[in-house]
Amino acid sequence: MQKFCFSCGMPVGGKTAGPAENYCVYCTDDQGTLKARNEIRDGIGQWMQQWQGVDRETALKRAERYMAAMPAWAEQ
Ligand SMILES: [Zn+2]
Numbered sequence: 001m002q003k004f005c006f007s008c009g010m011p012v013g014g015k016t017a018g019p020a021e022n023y024c025v026y027c028t029d030d031q032g033t034l035k036a037r038n039e040i041r042d043g044i045g046q047w048m049q050q051w052q053g054v055d056r057e058t059a060l061k062r063a064e065r066y067m068a069a070m071p072a073w074a075e076q
Contacts, residue, residue: 007040007072023072034072041067 003012005024010016018025019032026043028034041063048066049059067073 007034007067007070008044009066009070027072037067037073040073 044063
């Protein structure tokens with residue numbers, strides 16, 4: 001069954017599988033600890049900026065909204 005990262009929603013498996021069971025390799029450090037919320041938001045923001053062609057401020061707002069639906073960040 002396909003697993004998705006609880007933090008960023010990326011499919012987890014093969015190259016994107018990291019030390020933590022529920023997160024992709026990009027969202028944790030070498031020990032499998034989830035990175036800081038700001039760091040994840042910046043990463044998703046960068047991805048949205050490139051993918052959607054919006055400015056950084058808009059991309060970060062969209063990243064915030066996107067993260068609100070993620071299990072790792074929904075409660076914060
Ligand atoms: Zn992730």
